[in-house]
Amino acid sequence: MKTGKVYIAGAGCGDFELMTLKLKMLIEEAECIIYDRLVNKEILALAPKSAELIYYGKDNCEGGLIQEKINATLIEKAKEGKNVLRLKGGHPFVFGRGGEEALDLVDAGIEFEIIPGVTSAISVPAYAGIPISHRGINTSFHVFTGHSKDDGEKIDFETVSKLSGTLVFLMGIKNIEMITSNLVNFGKISSTPVAVIENGSTCHQRTVVGNLETISKIVEENHIQSPSIIIIGDVVNLREKLAWFEHKALHGHKVLVTSEKTQAKVTSRLVRSLGGESVECPFFTLDKKSFTIPRLINFDTVLFTSPQSLHAFFEKIEDIRQLLHLRIGVAGEKTKEALNTYKLQANIYSNSYRTQELLNLLTEKEEKVLLVRSTSISAELAVYSQSITELETYYVDKVLRSDEEVIAYINDVDIIAFPNACTVKTLIDSVGREILATKLIIASNENTALKIKSYGLHVNAFGNGEITEETFKTCMETEHCIKGEKDGVVNRRNKGFTHSARAAS
Missing domain, CATH: 3.40.1010.10 (Tetrapyrrole methylase, N-terminal domain)
Structure with missing residues (x-):
């Protein structure tokens, strides 16, 4: 072998x-x-x-x-x-x-x-707004392990205390008192600035600042734990102006993303860009189905309700010139952008992703319409016209999850993002509404928000068909969120529920 x-x-x-x-x-x-x-x-x-x-x-x-x-x-x-x-x-x-x-x-x-x-020795200070080196302040930096077989005693503190560069100690939080006292005892000025960064470059990053004399007590008072790194030197003072990561809108927050996996990746990327952490828990899967495009010459208009259905359609079509005689309608900005990638412009556009609102824009009741979408809504189409033909491009299936699994996901976050009303119903049917009462809730659109409110829950923000940066920022600006500053968020997240929560709903 x-x-x-x-x-x-x-x-x-x-x-x-x-x-x-x-x-x-x-x-x-x-x-x-x-x-x-x-x-x-x-x-x-x-x-x-x-x-x-x-x-x-x-x-x-x-x-x-x-x-x-x-x-x-x-x-x-x-x-x-x-x-x-x-x-x-x-x-x-x-x-x-x-x-x-x-x-x-x-x-x-x-x-x-x-x-x-x-390495965390360089990247974590950067996330805390601390340059490891800065012209006019230092010309070197030195990285040490704060943990060794002899609890740091192998470090030559007499030599280290005389170094003029930035000092970085990794894995030293348990020995911070020993490290700082040794530096002072061997001549380092006690007022030398010190920063300790916990959970660096994550949404739970915390930074405390003091000096060699005070930092140990500050660390103890703030319950700073491993993994943490210690930065010693005048570069720490630059944090006052350069701190950036901890000011992001979702810093300190963990978001449950319940969209299907493709959209969940997009939302998760947005959450991370805003300084938060995402937990993906899709309640539905979206899988391509086998379909045949009908003869387009028999239609006057083709409507697309989502980017996914639009791309599936164009992957099937053999000659784009078959669309020349058709009016093209799209629902939502992302669907319009998807159409533009094929060098086509929409004749009909709804800024909402609701199919009904797109259909309301049809001007002729007798026009023959091909509606390209994920799943059928035939029962809702009769009020518009008898000339609408549906073309389903995807299967939508529920993801089977135990109540215990869903509860564990919810207990682990403080914000829940809902993509549609079906997901709201599925989740609440599973575990009840009480478990959601302590969470911040956002929805992709007004229809989903109304569904959430129908269960007596508060919606902090909703989008216009999709969850965007503005949706999250609006959520964080609401009065409910302002009451949930860092300590409040911790309280919400620590308020765990067990399987019995369902019975209370």
Whole structure:
């Protein structure tokens, strides 16, 4: 059997979009992935379903025994003929013990590659508005591990205290008192600025600032936990003007995205761009169905209700000139943009995604209309005309989820985004309305918002057919959200529900 190859890779820190293109390619092709606790789970979601995932949840207080198991597993899986991806947070050669793993692979005669990652030592301060170096302030920076076999005693604090550059301590939060007191004892000025950044580059990032004398107490008072990094030096003062990430609209918020998977990816990307974290939990799937385009010469108008149905139609059509005699109508801005990609302009446009509003724009009752959509609404069409023919391009199926699973998803977030009224009904039929009462709720359109309100729930914001940046920002500006500043958000998220919540609805 041919021996496999091992890739020792850094996944970056926090924000999964900080991973490299090379790592993304390797994940998508991986046969076996061995990963640590600091690896963002959204990175793992890129792996093939056939990939073997092995978790080693090592933290700062665990060491040798688990590392030995990791090294042995790397060798074992490679000898099984698998290409193995060893996935670490940050950079594998920056206090990541990647060198130890590589040496064991050399001894075992196994081929390997090192895939660098974005280290937290530089990227996390940037997310907190702290340049690791700045002209006129420092000409160097120095990175230390704040955790070692002897709890940091191997650091030569007498030498370190005399360094003029920025000091960065990784994995040192449990030893912060020892680190700061040693620096002061060996001559570092006690008023030297210090920042501690927890959960850097994630939606839960928190930054506290003090100096060598005060920071330990500040960390204790704010219950700062691992993973955190410590930044010491005058560059910390720049944060007052340069802080940016923690000012984003959704920073500190976790959003449950309930759209079908394609749209969920779009919404999740928006959530991340606004500083939040998304949790995808689709309640419906949208799968292409086999269909035949009828003879278009028999129609006067063709209407498209969504980008998905429009693209499915154009993938089928053999000659776009078949549309020359037709008026084209679209529902919603995204559908219009999709039409424009085929160098076509709409004759009929509704800024709403509601099919009924698009049909209301038809001027001739007798015109023959081809309605291209995802699913049938035949019962609703009679009020418009007997000359409407539906062309269904997708199957819409429910995703079967247990009540316990849905409750766990909801308890983990503080904002819920609903794409349509059907999803609202499905979720509330499953777990009841009470569990939603403490959440911030947004909807893609007014019809969905009305459905939510019919259950006696508050809607913080709704879009005009889609959830946009403006929808989220409006939500965060409402009085309900203002009352839910950071402490309030934590309170909502910590108010867990059990399966018995359904009975209360």
